[in-house]
């Protein structure tokens with residue numbers, strides 16, 4: 001079997017636990033030895049102890065017959081424990097590998113994966129380690145040893161009968177592997193369909209409200225039904241293939257045993273073989289077939305798990321950021337500069353181009369402009385979720401790429417449009433930003449974000465659990481919670497993307513009043529559609545089609561009578 005990149009990753013992991021493999025292997029080999037001795041003892045009883053009425057030999061042999069399988073099982077399980085540890089280790093390492101990689105990948109890469117797809121890959125790690133390695137791969141290797149050992153013993157007992165077995169085996173093996181190839185293809189199909197189901201299930205639950213809003217229940221149900229039907233058909237076909245190979249193996253075994261008895265009897269008639277040897281052969285033969293079955297099973301499972309393993313290693317081997325050597329920054333004043341910055345998500349899509357502007361330390365900068373112009377992209381570039389295709393961004397005169405990512409994000413905090421909250425308590429969600437925050441700090445930031453009154457009314461207060469993605473609190477409360485969480489970090493640079501879009505007019509006005517104190521000593525960059533949010537900003541940048549269209553404070557921009565003036569009048573009229 002070709003060792004491809006995916007298998008190589010597992011081989012590398014197994015190598016790290018070589019001592020388990022050696023100890024487990026040693027113990028299993030001892031178990032194999034004890035097991036293989038059993039038919040030989042039978043031969044001694046039939047050929048020597050019974051004909052010569054040798055009672056002491058019979059007694060010792062009987063002891064052997066009873067004890068050998070028990071001791072073999074003991075060693076087998078002991079060895080199995082070590083193999084199990086290897087499987088567990090591989091599972092853990094693969095899972096940790098995926099989690100670590102996802103935590104460190106830039107969004108440009110992980111946005112290409114679907115949630116269900118990733119969940120399926122994380123689940124598959126357990127199958128690879130616990131099922132594949134412990135129950136297929138390692139037993140497959142040991143059964144190859146058993147297979148060879150039995151053949152050697154058989155040759156010692158009767159080479160003629162062994163040659164008969166050797167002729168039978170390849171023909172049987174060829175037939176079975178033909179079916180295994182078919183099952184490999186089906187396994188890949190089942191895997192693809194399973195991934196689709198995972199993705200769909202995740203989307204389905206999140207989209208239930210939308211389905212009901214647009215009365216699409218029937219269409220969605222039909223879509224699911226078609227999917228479930230095709231999945232069942234593939235599963236059925238897999239079952240038929242597997243059942244047929246079972247039938248094939250059973251048939252082969254029976255025919256083989258019949259031929260063995262016929263030749264064995266013939267050899268006994270010609271005094272070329274003893275009855276004891278034939279009895280031993282009849283015990284070894286099923287063992288030989290059992291070993292072959294397990295080898296076949298291991299090969300079949302290798303085909304089944306290879307695509308899963310490939311999907312896992314595909315994530316683990318993804319390139320992380322190709323950063324320049326970074327420097328730590330313990331303190332920063334918070335000045336930011338964009339120099340000839342051009343960036344696009346995909347070829348020519350979602351572009352911001354040739355951005356040149358400076359944000360002074362302590363300045364309150366507003367960013368406004370039509371939807372899709374590139375405002376959020378600017379914030380993401382400052383956070384280094386993306387890097388410019390051309391040009392540079394500086395923090396305190398240092399290129400962002402040269403600053404340690406950890407330090408950069410310690411000094412800069414982002415309240416994004418799509419705030420994510422864990423299904424945990426308000427306290428835990430807040431303390432996500434600062435693990436050692438005191439009660440006083442929590443209260444202070446919640447007051448600043450106009451959230452404290454709301455928390456005080458809750459029976460559980462800070463300990464209220466807010467549901468998945470914060471579903472149990474309103475959009476506006478979630479937004480204020482996100483602001484409070486960011487403030488807890490006391491960042492030098494505060495980036496806010498539509499921080500008041502979900503607030504009612506009164507709460508917005510209250511928060512607005514607090515902005516001066518919130519922004520004190522910080523550089524603040526606020527993206528807003530509602531121009532009132534940034535009206536008091538020191539400077540406002542108007543972004544249109546990915547470019548800086550105009551810049552100035554509210555009064556200057558109004559005098560300009562350009563895009564800002566138009567937007568302001570549109571809002572003024574509508575309100």
Ligand SMILES: Nc1ncnc2c1ncn2[C@@H]1O[C@H](COP(=O)(O)OP(=O)(O)OP(=O)(O)O)[C@@H](O)[C@H]1O
Pocket residue numbers: 111345346349350351369370371372373374375376377378
């Ligand atoms: N992850 C992404 N992949 C590809 N294109 C993207 C991605 N995110 C945004 N875009 C595109 O980039 C452009 C700028 O998006 P951005 O979110 O920066 O605009 P915006 O000015 O903040 O818009 P809005 O005011 O509606 O939030 C848009 O055309 C958008 O479709």
